Each structure stands twice: as C-alpha cells, then as structure tokens.
Amino acid sequence: MTLFRPPAEAYSLIIRIMDGCPWNQCTFCGMYKDASCRFQSMDEIEASISSARETDPQAKRIFLADGDVMALSHKKLKAVLETLNTRFPRLARVNVYANGHSILQKSPTELYELKALKLNTLYMGLESGHEETLRMAKKRETAEEMIEAGQRAQAAGLKMSVMILIGLGGIKNTLLHSAATAAALNRMQPRLLSALRVIPIPGTELYDQEQSGTFTQLTEFQALEELRKTIQGLDLESTVFRANHSSNILPMEGRFPKDRGRLVEELASLLASGTLDEKSPGPPPVSL
Ligand code: SF4
Known part of the structure; x- marks a missing residue:
C-alpha cells in the first residue's frame, strides 16, 4: 500500500498507525483508492513503534500516517503519543494529516492535551472556501466547519498547515472559488x-x-490568474506560503505579509509575458 506524506516530512520518521482515509470520497483524490480504511489495534501500533525505534531511536520529528490520524479516538491518540514520548527520548514534534471533521470531534481541552504530548502540525486540506466547489468535490466538511477546526486547533497551540487547490472550481467558479478561499484563509490564519x-x-x-x-480544467493562464487573485485577497498576519508542489506551474514561496506584493508581481509579470498556454492546462506534471 502506497504511503503518502507531505513534502515537508521528507526527513521525519514515518510510522503508519492506520490505513487509508475514513472519508475517501473527494472527487479529486486518488491517494487511498486502493486502501480500505482500517484503524490498527494498540498492539499493532506498539509493534510499528518498536520497529520504527530500531530504525531511528534518536528521532526528533515523527509523522504518523495515513490519511486522517486525528480520526483516532482521543484516548487512543493520547496513548500513542504517550508511547512515542516514552520510546523516543529526543522527540520534539509529531505531525499528522487531519480532516476538519476529526479535529472538531476533539474538544479544546483534548486538543491542549495532545499539544502537551508534542502533537505539533496538523495538515488539513481546505481545498476551497467556496461552498458549491466543496460540495461538487464531495468534501466532507463545509468551509465554515474547516475554518472552525483550524481556529480551534490553533487556539490550542497546534500549527495548521493548510492546502488549497487552484482550479478546483473549474472555469465556472474560478472567481468565486478564489475569493471565498482567500476569505476562509483570512479567518483561519494558518x-x-x-x-x-x-x-x-x-x-x-x-x-x-x-x-x-x-468538469473543465483551467488553462495554464487561468490557473495562474486564479492563484494571483487568491494571493491578492490574502490578509495573513504570519504565514509561510509555498506553491512548489510538482503540480504548480511556477514554483513560489514566501512569507505573509511581507512577500505578498512580490508574489503578486511575479505572477502578474508571467501573466503579461505571453508565454503561458491560454488554450489548455499545459503539459501534465512529470510526477505527482
Ligand atoms: S479527506 Fe483527504 S485523504 Fe480523504 S479522500 Fe478527501 S482529500 Fe483524500
């Protein structure tokens, strides 16, 4: 079974403690199509932790897979984190994929408890702040629920790492998708x-x-125009921004608020260059 992790977790020790994603219905997602969702027993999890410890007993960063580790019950996730803290004496942080629904299943007090046990970053796919786009994509949560989930997690001291999907609204909803996504991010402040x-x-x-x-994919030009509009609409107080995944046309990164102007200018200059494909999405990425 393929194991997925965010690019930023390339140097983390990865321990799989569940299989697949409990939702597994988003129309754009092919990550767990070949995997039934299964929560491992505590004995299996302890065996996985023991074997990971043999690989790297000094690990400081651990990423727990698969698709939505926050969906574990609070009792079980707490027990997993306690075991990790005991078995890895140099442990600094534990990061996971987390869906809005599963974050909202945890109370503020429970989130504080998990944070105290070194849970650090929650990777959540917002994808869009536009309700119709989310429903078309069969996302489980509403935008409002994901905003609340992000706010609740960050109020407990956890870091939200949020993903958005340029082009998810297609040509029909590109303007609404971009405006509502920027507005949702401004409220969440990931x-x-x-x-x-x-x-x-x-x-x-x-x-x-x-x-x-x-569904009609945006052209290369339209996708960058949507990204430009989204960035222009962002009013973020302290956010590290990346658009350097292989799916991106122009690799970019920066920090908000200081780099917003530069990012918009870079995109505006490429959009004005006449080099972008205005008839098709352009060549697909070599790998995803
Ligand atoms: S919730 Fe995440 S992992 Fe699950 S199907 Fe949707 S995008 Fe894929």
Whole structure:
C-alpha cells in the first residue's frame, strides 16, 4: 500500500498507525483508492513503534500516517503519543494529516492535551472556501466547519498547515472559488499554507468528470490568474506560503505579509509575458 506524506516530512520518521482515509470520497483524490480504511489495534501500533525505534531511536520529528490520524479516538491518540514520548527520548514534534471533521470531534481541552504530548502540525486540506466547489468535490466538511477546526486547533497551540487547490472550481467558479478561499484563509490564519493545482488523475471521479465534459480544467493562464487573485485577497498576519508542489506551474514561496506584493508581481509579470498556454492546462506534471 502506497504511503503518502507531505513534502515537508521528507526527513521525519514515518510510522503508519492506520490505513487509508475514513472519508475517501473527494472527487479529486486518488491517494487511498486502493486502501480500505482500517484503524490498527494498540498492539499493532506498539509493534510499528518498536520497529520504527530500531530504525531511528534518536528521532526528533515523527509523522504518523495515513490519511486522517486525528480520526483516532482521543484516548487512543493520547496513548500513542504517550508511547512515542516514552520510546523516543529526543522527540520534539509529531505531525499528522487531519480532516476538519476529526479535529472538531476533539474538544479544546483534548486538543491542549495532545499539544502537551508534542502533537505539533496538523495538515488539513481546505481545498476551497467556496461552498458549491466543496460540495461538487464531495468534501466532507463545509468551509465554515474547516475554518472552525483550524481556529480551534490553533487556539490550542497546534500549527495548521493548510492546502488549497487552484482550479478546483473549474472555469465556472474560478472567481468565486478564489475569493471565498482567500476569505476562509483570512479567518483561519494558518501558520503554513500550500497552494497546489488540481490535476484530474485517472481512477478519480474528477478525471471521469473531465472526460465526460462536466468538469473543465483551467488553462495554464487561468490557473495562474486564479492563484494571483487568491494571493491578492490574502490578509495573513504570519504565514509561510509555498506553491512548489510538482503540480504548480511556477514554483513560489514566501512569507505573509511581507512577500505578498512580490508574489503578486511575479505572477502578474508571467501573466503579461505571453508565454503561458491560454488554450489548455499545459503539459501534465512529470510526477505527482
Ligand atoms: S482529500 Fe483527504 S479527506 Fe478527501 S479522500 Fe483524500 S485523504 Fe480523504
């Protein structure tokens, strides 16, 4: 079974403590199509932790896989973190993928308890702040729920690393998707923000929709214009921004608020250069 992790976790010790994603319905997502969701027993988790300890007993950073580790019950997640703290004496932080729904299943007090046990960064796919786009993409949560989840987690001292998907609204909703996404991020104030471009992958519902003509991918030009508008709408007080995933047309990174002007200018200059494909999405990324 393929193991997925955020690019920023390349140097973390990865320990799989569940399989797949409990939702597994988003139309654009092909990550866990071949995996049934399964929560491992505490005995299995302890065995995985023991074997990971043999690989790197001095690990400081651990990423727990798979798709939504916050979906574990509070009691179990707490027990996992306690075990990690005992078995890895130099442990500094534990990071996980977390969906809005599963974050909201935890009370503020429970989130504080997890933070005290070195849970650090929650990677959450907001994808869009536009409700119609989220419903079309079969996202489980509403934008309002994800905003609340992000705010609640950060109030407990956890860091939110939020992903958005450029082009998810297609041509029809590009303006609404971009404006509502910027507005949602402004309310959430995530510490980290990644913008990826949506690429319909074979085997996903979005790919079938594109084939049947019910979803139209943005052209290369339109995708960068949507990113420019989204960045222009952002009013973030302290956020590290990245758009350097292989799906992105122009790799970019910066810090808000200081780099917002530069990022907008870089995009405006490329949009004015006449070099972008205005008829198609351009060549697909070599790998995703
Ligand atoms: S995008 Fe996230 S929540 Fe949606 S199916 Fe994929 S892993 Fe699950």
